[in-house]
Amino acid sequence: MDIEKLTVNACSEFKDVMRRDFLKSLGRAGIAGVLSAPAWMPRLSFAADDSSTRDLIVRIFLFGGLDGLAACPPYDEAAYYAARPTEAIPRPDDVASVKAIDLDGFFGLHPALSPLKAIYDAGDMAIVHATGHPDVNHSHFYARDIFESGASLMTGGWLGRHLANTSELGSVEVRAISAANDVPRCLHGGPKTVAIPSVDDYGLGGDAYTASLRSSILANAYSGILPAVKTGATSGLATADVMEFVRSLGYSPANGAMYPNTEVSIALKTIANIAKADVGVEVAAMTANGWDTHESQGSLSGDLYTKLSQLGAALAAFYTDMGSLMARTTIIIHSEFGRRVAQNNQPSNAGTDHGYGGVMFVIGGGVNGGQVITDWPGLDEANLVDGNLDITIDSRDILAEILQKRAGNSNLAAVFPGFTPTFRNVVQLAT
Amino acid sequence: MAVATIFEKLTRRRFMGAVGATACVAAGCATGVDPVDLVTGPTEPGDKGTGPDGPDTTTTTTVTPGVEPETPPSPPSPPAEVDYKNLLLARTTFGPIEFERALYDQLGHEGYVEYQLAWDDIDDSGMDARLASLDLLDEPPANLISTSTDEITRQLQTNMLVRAIHSRRQLYERMCEFWTDHFYVHAQRDVSNQQLIENDRDNIRPNALGTFGDLLHAVVRGPALLTYLNNGNSRIGVTNENFARELLELHTVGVDGGYAQRDVVDLSRVLTGWNAVLTNFAWHSGYHDQGAKQVMDVSLAANGGINDIYTVVDYLAAHPNTAEFIATKLVRRFISEDVPSAVVNSVKQAFIDSDGDIKSVLRVLFSRASLAHATPKLKRPFHLIASLMRQSGAETDAATDLMEPLYLLGHAPYEWHDPDGYPDVSTHWAGGMMARWRVSQEIANGLMSAYTIPDTTMETSKPNSKVAEKIAAWNTRYFGGALTSSEKGLLTSFATNFPHQRELFATMVNMPSFQLH
Incomplete structure (x- = not known):
């Protein structure tokens, strides 16, 4: 098959169909085992000889309101223990067996996050505390939308605008993925963005012999409809071919990484699988639910402990699996708000209500890790905002710095309109 | 068939399509797409x-x-x-x-x-046999305490889907779905799970086409919602704000509905003692905060007791911002995601004029x-699967596990994690187009055993009917004649190249005219 000859006078959309079939014909010819990335498919993010300086950005949103005072307890504050008779994490020097892991003499790490301590010690994880978006209120949905849109409820999301305002590096088919069956708000408005719940099942299915025609028919049928659906359809078809290529490479976790069988872990494994195939994905997003601990919070042995354990184990597996690729990966973990300083309800099933300032984790080879970055406002009554931890570092400061220094973004004003970030030196400039 | 041949056909058609479109635009007429x-x-x-x-x-x-x-x-x-x-x-x-x-x-x-x-005048007795295997749905919550919460969830999900497919009370079922999202309770596999059946059967369904006030009172008093939103133990001095906040934000006036944090705090005080014990609603007057309260325009004197709650629920049900919020959601669901203000206003006015009827x-x-x-709207996956089964005439009942495609597509009833219910915008669902196409393909090919598309659907009336006749028959059956000429052309080209009935069927239901509505 002479592709060049056939594509003379064809439009670019038509060429895409050709590429897809080129890949498929290789697969059908039984040489999938030696299938390598075609020349048109750039291997961007991790290529050693690439002039690009973009990291893979992995965004994990903990929806519900992560209790930052449990995840990263300020154990040297007496007010912390006064406000939380049962939901405080004991000091590292406490006699209790379940207690904080010391980070810097003032802050500790929740014991369920112990797998992250080695990453912190290696200088690859920073924690930002007393952070958040100052415009949030106590509504989950409003706060999430503010966080995810990155501006006052603008259309689209902050990562979508980031991608829309950074040039495409070569002819990439997929620039952003959601490791779920939907695309979260933060990615809305971005080009070439698609939901991939599973690498294995991504594709049209059905008879392989008719696949290319069915694919072409769908591309045609969806070319003139509701823009959001057209975008989803177009991205989906392009992605099916990329996933076929990803599958052809095979994947198993490296370096002895063990992914537990949890939702958050499976999503991170999917991201690692795609990232390692190096098909040009720049952003991966996922959401982990269930952090709204009004009742029976269980900081020391219950729900929150379990959630944090699952998160810590999944992150550790991903970090191990990615290995040297972490040098070009930045993970952002945040939540729409923190939780009330004082716990609520009776001691037997205490929880915490919606708060304000919270905590953010940043993990990656380019992170100025091994530190808690904060302008700590304190937990004394006079320093609280309606009973909540104040926000002294705008979360957009951190996000903007990462986009500029690690993701090649030179137009932050388009991502966060009307906001001038103050860089907090959370990451190094990628080189 | 050689790939090149297909390409040549496609190229020609694209070229013709482009010419047609240009000519059409010049002439000011609508194009096929x-x-x-x-x-x-x-x-x-x-x-x-x-x-x-x-x-x-x-x-x-x-x-x-x-x-x-x-x-x-x-x-x-x-x-x-x-x-x-x-x-x-x-x-x-x-x-x-x-x-x-x-x-x-x-x-x-x-x-x-x-x-x-007039939903209860419609004879729907055909549903009884189909739902006979769902033996938990008539049980009082107290009988369900030791029942598997997974089985409760499955029966509720199946009930919803089988009714959507086979009930003749179609608008009623669509409204039951609407209110299930609006007063959303996640099947969390805890005690609130055991209350879900009662919530659906006794609170939502009897009031789905009644008055909003009656519906609100019923659901707010239902132990499922108040347990889910952490009011089950809320009492004076250890008040939980969650239910109060969502009652304002999600169920009545909406996030911009004119309340502040102090209103949330006082409403949470109003709701103290409004509790649940195991699977039952319980009023604990001793736990109620008897102090004076102010919720938006409502001043409540001290010692109002349970009447404080009724007063505030009545106030919220009749609030014009509630009318606007509900009207907006209805218009987004049933008319257009652009929520044209003219339609919202007329629907809102009807709500106000009829006291929420x-x-x-x-x-x-x-x-x-x-x-x-109205503007085109992507069917949500539940709707998509129900319509696929309904319009193809697939015979199904509640005895089989029908939920697989809905889990794959992220829309199994009661499995959304958050109290705002499943999203209702195409943007949310459009990221999953590939999964939708694949599920249709698998169902058409009989790979999902619970879903059997009858051969009669595949073959139409004549086993070897010509392609054009088949597509015309499908156009009538599935689209009411509204399949676009572009789609007809695409289906014809597929059928001409590959006479594979089930793949043609899958391709047909994967057309925009079926995926959207």
């Missing part, structure tokens, strides 16, 4: 004249209750006529079948709406004047 065409399609003979009750244009004009929109003075091109029959049937069913089309022809637009609104609201929502503003 114009978005409007997805909604309107070819107009049926009986629908040519929209009559005195409907506008004859899709152009956006101001709608005032009782006043029909006017035709713009000099339209730039002849406007496409609105196919009210297909539009109404698509928006009030989980995929219309011949039964509904015939009813519409017989009863007319308003008559059909009235028929569906849901039938009165729906009469305005489904009027021709409102439907004239």
